[in-house]
Amino acid sequence: MPGKRTRRKLTKKLQRKRRRQKQAKERDKLEEEAENQRLLQPEYQKWLLEQQKMEGFQRLADEREHQAAEESWLRREAIAQMQFQVDEAKKRKDREEVERLQREQEEMKAQREEMQRKQREEELLRSAKAAAEFDAMMQSMNEYLNNPRIEKPPKHLLREVETHPEERQCEFYSRTNFCRYGHSCTFNHRRPMLARILLIRHFFSHSMLQDRQPHKEYASAEEHLELTEQDLRSDYDEFFHDAVDELEKFGTIVNFRTVRNTLEHLRGHVFVEYTNERSALRAFTNLQGRYYASKRLSVEFSNLKTWRGAVCGT
Known part of the structure; x- marks a missing residue:
C-alpha cells in the first residue's frame, strides 16, 4: 500500500494537471474571443483578404x-x-x-x-x-x-602462228623475220608452222660483226693486227662448208644465206632453204637441242618471201 506522502504527491500532480488544462482552455477561449473581435474589425478583415490573395498568388507562382x-x-x-x-x-x-x-x-x-x-x-x-x-x-x-x-604436207601444218592477231602486221618482221623488240613487240608477228626455209638465229658469229668501238688503249695498235674483210671472208667460207656439209644430210639445199649485220637482233642469222618441206622438217627435228661452237641452236621455220628483202644477206 502506498504511503500518505506518495498519495499526496500524486494528488498534487493531478491538481496541477487540471489547473494547466483549465488555464489552456481559458487561454484558447480568450484567443478565440480576441480573434472573433478582430474579425469584426474591417482592417483585420481586409488584412486577411490580402493574406489570402498573397497566399493565392504564392500558390499560383509555385504552381507556375x-x-x-x-x-x-x-x-x-x-x-x-x-x-x-x-x-x-x-x-x-x-x-x-x-x-x-x-x-x-x-x-x-x-x-x-x-x-x-x-x-x-x-x-x-x-x-x-x-x-x-x-x-x-x-x-x-x-x-x-x-x-x-x-x-605434200597436210594443209593444217602449213598454217601460220600469230602473236597478236588483232593488231596490224609488223612490217620489219614480215620483211626480215627479225624484230628488235622480239616478243614484246605490240604488232603482229606471223610465223609458219612448217616451211621449206629454216631460220637458225645467231648461227654465224665473228668478231667483225660485234660492232664494238676499239678501246683507246689499243687504238694505236699496228694495222696488220686488225682483222680485214679477207679474214671475215675466209672464216665465213670455213663456216659455210662446215655447216652445209652437216645440213645437206637432211636434204638438198637450194639457198644458204647469212645476215651480215652488226645489230644485236640481226647479226649472224642463217637462212637455209631446202627443196621441199620434208627435208626442212627433218633438219628442224634433228637440229633442235644441238650445239654449235658451244652455243645451243635456235631453229625455226621462216616465211621469208624474197631474199632481197632480207637485211645484208651474204
Whole structure:
C-alpha cells in the first residue's frame, strides 16, 4: 500500500494537471474571443483578404514554377529522346552501310573467285587444247616425215602462228623475220608452222660483226693486227662448208644465206632453204637441242618471201 506522502504527491500532480488544462482552455477561449473581435474589425478583415490573395498568388507562382520546371524537364526529355533516336538512326545507318560494304566485298570476292575459277578452267582447257593440238601436230609431222607416200604436207601444218592477231602486221618482221623488240613487240608477228626455209638465229658469229668501238688503249695498235674483210671472208667460207656439209644430210639445199649485220637482233642469222618441206622438217627435228661452237641452236621455220628483202644477206 502506498504511503500518505506518495498519495499526496500524486494528488498534487493531478491538481496541477487540471489547473494547466483549465488555464489552456481559458487561454484558447480568450484567443478565440480576441480573434472573433478582430474579425469584426474591417482592417483585420481586409488584412486577411490580402493574406489570402498573397497566399493565392504564392500558390499560383509555385504552381507556375512547378509547371515550368515540369515543362522544361519534358522538353529536355523530348530533346534527349530525339537525340537518342537520331543517334540510333545514325548507328543503324552506319551498321547498314558497313553491312552493305561487307556484302559488296563478299560479292566482289565471290565474283573474283568465280572469275579466277573460270580463268583457271579456261587456261586448263586452252592448255589441254594446245597440248592436244601439239600432239596432233607432232603426230602429223611424224607421219609426213616418215611416210614417203605423203607427197605434200597436210594443209593444217602449213598454217601460220600469230602473236597478236588483232593488231596490224609488223612490217620489219614480215620483211626480215627479225624484230628488235622480239616478243614484246605490240604488232603482229606471223610465223609458219612448217616451211621449206629454216631460220637458225645467231648461227654465224665473228668478231667483225660485234660492232664494238676499239678501246683507246689499243687504238694505236699496228694495222696488220686488225682483222680485214679477207679474214671475215675466209672464216665465213670455213663456216659455210662446215655447216652445209652437216645440213645437206637432211636434204638438198637450194639457198644458204647469212645476215651480215652488226645489230644485236640481226647479226649472224642463217637462212637455209631446202627443196621441199620434208627435208626442212627433218633438219628442224634433228637440229633442235644441238650445239654449235658451244652455243645451243635456235631453229625455226621462216616465211621469208624474197631474199632481197632480207637485211645484208651474204
